[in-house]
Structure formats: structure tokens, C-alpha cells
Amino acid sequence: VHVGDFRPQGGPLHGFRRILQSIADHCRGLDKSEQQSIVGKRAVSLARYEPEFQWFVDKEDSAPDLLPDAARQLLFQDLWGMLHALGERQPLVLILDDVQWADELSMEFLEYLRAQAQLAPLRAAILATRRTGEPCPSVDEFESRPGVVSVRLGRLEPDAVRMLISDMLALPQVPSELSDALFQHSEGNPLFLTEYLLESVSERLIWRSPDGNWHAGGGAAKEQNYARIGLPSNVQDLIAHRLDGLSASARRIAETAAVLGQVADLDVVSQLFGGREDQLFDALDELRRRH
Numbered sequence: 001v002h003v004g005d006f007r008p009q010g011g012p013l014h015g016f017r018r019i020l021q022s023i024a025d026h027c028r029g030l031d032k033s034e035q036q037s038i039v040g041k042r043a044v045s046l047a048r049y050e051p052e053f054q055w056f057v058d059k060e061d062s063a064p065d066l067l068p069d070a071a072r073q074l075l076f077q078d079l080w081g082m083l084h085a086l087g088e089r090q091p092l093v094l095i096l097d098d099v100q101w102a103d104e105l106s107m108e109f110l111e112y113l114r115a116q117a118q119l120a121p122l123r124a125a126i127l128a129t130r131r132t133g134e135p136c137p138s139v140d141e142f143e144s145r146p147g148v149v150s151v152r153l154g155r156l157e158p159d160a161v162r163m164l165i166s167d168m169l170a171l172p173q174v175p176s177e178l179s180d181a182l183f184q185h186s187e188g189n190p191l192f193l194t195e196y197l198l199e200s201v202s203e204r205l206i207w208r209s210p211d212g213n214w215h216a217g218g219g220a221a222k223e224q225n226y227a228r229i230g231l232p233s234n235v236q237d238l239i240a241h242r243l244d245g246l247s248a249s250a251r252r253i254a255e256t257a258a259v260l261g262q263v264a265d266l267d268v269v270s271q272l273f274g275g276r277e278d279q280l281f282d283a284l285d286e287l288r289r290r291h
Helices: 014-028 032-038 040-046 051-056 068-089 104-119 137-143 158-169 176-186 190-202 220-227 233-244 248-260 266-273 277-290
Strands: 002-005 092-097 124-128 206-208 214-216
Touching: 002 014, 014 032, 014 051, 014 092, 014 104, 032 040, 032 068, 040 051, 040 068, 068 092, 068 104, 068 124, 104 124, 104 137, 158 176, 158 190, 176 190, 190 206, 233 248, 248 266, 248 277, 266 277
Parallel strands: 002 092, 092 124
Antiparallel strands: 206 214
């Protein structure tokens, strides 16, 4: 299993860097013949994007002088060849997190992998995750291609929230006051749940004893404290980032609806919005697509 992650405004193939580093570390432990079979002369082109592969480059090897399109094709062939050779030894799992922030070269390589796998099966499963609130036309298009399976995950149910808290803290018994409060605060969003759990630790509603075990209290007093857990800064930043990406009309509706509560009457929203009906429905459609 090799894991990579994308970040906003990252460089070419930046989401594959950790995967390439992990593969390079793995290959260093192999004998010379296996290194040659998996990496070999592919190291020359790979080293341009992950310096760890310079370790495999022979002194007499040098990068060919190619036009950009030919250089990109050679890179894709070498990446594919290395993954194919690794998969022949042992099936692979590649995990790419936050693919909505993937750079153009990375998306082109994912498409190359998809197309090649239709012709010559690759013994690898590629799991890419994305945030549904982040618009990304290139990922939307990729999801519709043959061989790509898209799975939309729903929010966690209360029992799943309790199990996740138990697993993260190694708590055999999670007080219902804690799990219920975190479910209410996070609304079953796994990212928000994690951040609220960290906030609970920072506010010492959950604490660690000298023996290394985590503890969480219950009862009416604790229930009131859990209900008052503040909005974590990372969640604030994420919400602000998503609001900044909205049009002015969509943002005004989102802020209005937030004041009205979880269920907002359309007539009330329309009156508070104050704009034309077509602007209202365009903004609502934008919010629906970004949800």
C-alpha cells in the first residue's frame, strides 16, 4: 500500500511524491536484479520528479533531449512500467487523497493509467478521494470514463461515530453524552468529527492519564460541557474557504440559511435574498452542486 496526497497549488505530480518515495525506499531493499527489473533505466525520468530515484541512476545514463510531449509520454511509460513490474511481484494499492487538487500532469497520468489498464491489466487498485464541496471539472470528467468506479459516501450514523471515537482513543466504552454531542456538532462528517474530537482534547473534556489511557467522563455536567465545544479553527478555515469560492448571490443565501437553521423555508429565503427569481434559483443550483 502506497499513499499520496494532493495540496492546493502543488507542482507537477506532487500528489505522487510520497508514493514514489515509498516505492524508492522499498526498491532499495531488493537485490540488484529486482531493482533493475522494477526501476532500471526508468530512474532517469523518474528522478526529475522524485530525487530519491537518483540513487538508481547509473553514471553513464542521462536524460534524453526530448520535446515536451515526448518527454511526458516517456515519463508516463516509465511510471506505468514500474507500477506494472511491482504489481507482478505483489498486488498494489495506491491511495491518492484530495484528488480535487491534482495538477494537470497528475490528471493526465491517471487518465493514461486508466487507458492502459483497459489494454493490459494492472495488478493494482487505485483509490482516489475527493471533497465534494470543491468543484473540479477534470475530476468530474475522469469519473465518467470506462473503468472508473465512483462511490459517494454518506454521513456517519451515530453508531459509526461512537465506533470511530472508540477506535481513535482506544476507549472500550464511549460515554453516550460525548458521542451524541460530537455527532450533533459534526453532523456525521468524518473530517469535522476528527476536528471536534481534537478540540475536546484541547479543552480537556477528554484527557490522558499517566498510564497512557484516554478517559472521557459522562453525566449531566459533562453533557453540558460537550454541548459547548467550540468550533475548531480548522473547520472554521474550511468553511471560510468554501464560502470564498461561492458567487456573491450563493454566499448571501448560504449565510441567510445558516441563520434560519437546518431547515429554511424557500419563501423566507427568497424574501431575505431580495434579488430576482432567476438569480435566486441560479444561486440555489450553485449551492446544490457544491454541497
